[in-house]
Amino acid sequence: MSVAVRFAPSPTGLLHVGNIRLALVNWLFARSQGGDFLLRLDDTDLERSTTDYAVGIERDLRWLGLEWDRFARQSDRLDRYALAVEKLKSAGRLYACYETAEELSLKRKSLLGRGLPPIYDRAALRLNDEDRARLEAEGRIPHWRFLLEHESVEWDDLVRGPQHFHGRDLSDPVLIREDGRTLYTLSSVVDDIELGISHVIRGEDHVANTAVQVQLWRALEGQVPGFAHLPLLTDATGAGLSKRLGSIGISHLRDEQGLEPMAVNSLLAKLGTSDAIEARTSLADLAAEFEMSKIARGSPKFDPEELARLNARVLHATEFESVRERLETMGFLGVDATFWEAVRPNLTVLADVAEWWHVAREPIEPVVEDTEFAAAAAALLPAEPWDETTWGAWTGAVKTATGRKGKTLFMPLRLALTGRDHGPELKNLLPLIGRDRAEARLAGRVA
Known part of the structure; x- marks a missing residue:
């Protein structure tokens, strides 16, 4: 299977250094393997997604030189998600739930108060047709959950190594909201299957999502991809990125600080790897040096001052033409x-x-x-x-x-x-x- 990866931002804001690191690693992995890079805009959040943000994402990626081979928008693929929903319903893997947000919150608090994980109790599965009719007569509109099988889910992560989850330790995820909108957990898997994604490279905050989504891949009879979950950036002290640092956008680095795209690329490509951080003047050089095995498990530290120093070194190595x-x-x-x-x-x-x-x-x-x-x-x-x-x-x-x-x-x-x-x-x-x-x-x- 040929290598195909995707960067899938939501156009609900501008790209920041954490997003760009993931985009860059995906791009470098694809280029180092002779594969292709898909830009997919996950724009199904209609309230928050805007055309301006979508245009800004494309502009920032192009400024960095991260051109894409293919492009997709989730808003163009709603019919594909509807077909997947019907397939899951027919297989008995989607079930209607009628709890309100307040009722679910009380359940979570009760479980946590007893020292138990906040796993949904599948109460909706015990409803009969009469119960459902009564709830709907009260004006309740169901959301729909995916029925996880109580089976082992394992994969060999390209960064984290062997991973293991069991279905009984996971909560059945909501795939369809009360308003009928398909959520990320499902739409992302449908896209990855149909667009031929071979490797999903994302942040380690998605590890538990992956255990759930592997079951979705199988339920939809798709080829389960390889996975790489990268540790998240921290600030220079090792603390989690503050809002100030986390919101450092590419437009800020470009327009306000006047930094070079290859300074940003040179830093983010090497952060958290076994390679020294050095100035590179082309993405081709970074791709030639890239190996997923070089990415360490520890959280990389993003230091704006280091980026400024690296920017000077990039300029000093830049040819006139x-x-x-x-x-x-x-x-x-x-x-x-x-x-x-x-x-x-x-x-x-x-x-x-x-x-x-x-x-x-x-x-x-x-x-x-x-x-x-x-x-x-x-x-x-x-x-x-x-x-x-x-x-x-x-x-x-x-x-x-x-x-x-x-x-x-x-x-x-x-x-x-x-x-x-x-x-x-x-x-x-x-x-x-x-x-x-x-x-x-x-x-x-x-x-």
């Missing part, structure tokens, strides 16, 4: 590889290019504290053309003429030429500034 169009779109017309090579070691985010573009191409206010020294240095400026050897030759001549060396030689020149006490290596920046600007700045003029 990969950013040329983006730089031109940002207004840096005429940008070339020489400029990029000069400034990229000093970038934290791509927007930092603006500072060094300003220094190299636009008028700045120089900082000249020793006019006599600056004038002596200006007098020794060589004729153009300049290249990366010019800085060394010029400062050597200034050192000989003035006797200065080290910081007392280099810092005044940097302040005059750039107006800053830090920045790219001046052997690379000086040719971009050019002789006319350099001479004017050494004279203390805005240039």
Whole structure:
């Protein structure tokens, strides 16, 4: 069976780092196995699902480079779920229940108060036709539960190893609400069967759901897929993600922080694995390195500061052709590889290019504290053309003429030429500034 995986977000909100980690692992697994990646929008929650969220999910995945091979919407497949419901009813695996939410809550509280697991008592199975008619005459509308068989459910999880549940320890799940809406437990299985999903990769909070759904796969005569349940992200201290961190959306990382998609990918692909977290500039590199067996059982820690540091390393490894169009779109017309090579070691985010573009191409206010020294240095400026050897030759001549060396030689020149006490290596920046600007700045003029 060929490998096929799915990422199935609900368009009830924007993607955050926890969602993206699952999407990325699914994508990398598919690519590493020569399989395909399905994007399925689980949009049957009509009250909360919106077109804007759906569009946002697709935009965020594309920004990260996680293109999908196939696409589906659950709202387009309601007829398929209705057929599955009829099949389960015919097999005697769905039964009508009439308890209200309040009655079910009291039952759960009673069981928990006695130290028992909150498993549904199957009281609805003891109703006869007369009981059901009476309840419906009272205006009660049934919800429908799946009748679990009291049998063992086992699978070898690709992350957690051997898993074992018994049907008697699980509560019959509600598959159809009072309003007739099919719930995730059923619709997801129907989709996975009919769309040929070979592996379900999701968070470990779905492990118990899997035990239930395996019985559904069998009841619907579908091929049970392989499973991988990933530990959930925590914050940098090891605590569960707070609402603040858990809601860090991809749009926030992209639009507000200006981070690179490959920084996000590089971090999330390696979090919680045996691999070191290193900057990668392509998804192909991450896919070539991906192995499900590298994912550890411990909860990975998401640290925004680590992401920021990694973003800088990604930029430092990025070739000019990969950013040329983006730089031109940002207004840096005429940008070339020489400029990029000069400034990229000093970038934290791509927007930092603006500072060094300003220094190299636009008028700045120089900082000249020793006019006599600056004038002596200006007098020794060589004729153009300049290249990366010019800085060394010029400062050597200034050192000989003035006797200065080290910081007392280099810092005044940097302040005059750039107006800053830090920045790219001046052997690379000086040719971009050019002789006319350099001479004017050494004279203390805005240039």
